[in-house]
Amino acid sequence: MVENYMVCNCKQVSYSDIANTLDSMFKFDDVLTAFEDVQRVTHCSTGCGGCHQKVLEIISDIMGGAKA
Numbered sequence: 333m334v335e336n337y338m339v340c341n342c343k344q345v346s347y348s349d350i351a352n353t354l355d356s357m358f359k360f361d362d363v364l365t366a367f368e369d370v371q372r373v374t375h376c377s378t379g380c381g382g383c384h385q386k387v388l389e390i391i392s393d394i395m396g397g398a399k400a
C-alpha cells in the first residue's frame with residue numbers, strides 16, 4: 333500500500349488517480365504509451381510540466397509491480 337499524495341499540483345492529480353487510471357487500462361508494456369494515456373485521462377503534466385519525471389517514475393514503478 334502506497335500512501336496517496338499529490339503528484340501534479342497544476343491539475344490536482346494524485347498518486348491514486350494515476351494508479352487507478354493505469355489499473356483500469358493496464359495493457360501496456362511501454363511506459364511512454366501508458367504515460368500518454370494516463371495524461372489523456374487525468375490531464376496530469378499538462379500545466380507547468382514540472383511533474384513529468386515524477387509521473388513517469390510512478391508509472392514505471394507500478395508497471396514494475398509496485399502495488400497501489
Ligand code: FES
Nearest residue numbers: 340342379380381
Ligand atoms: S505539477 Fe503537473 S503540470 Fe505542473
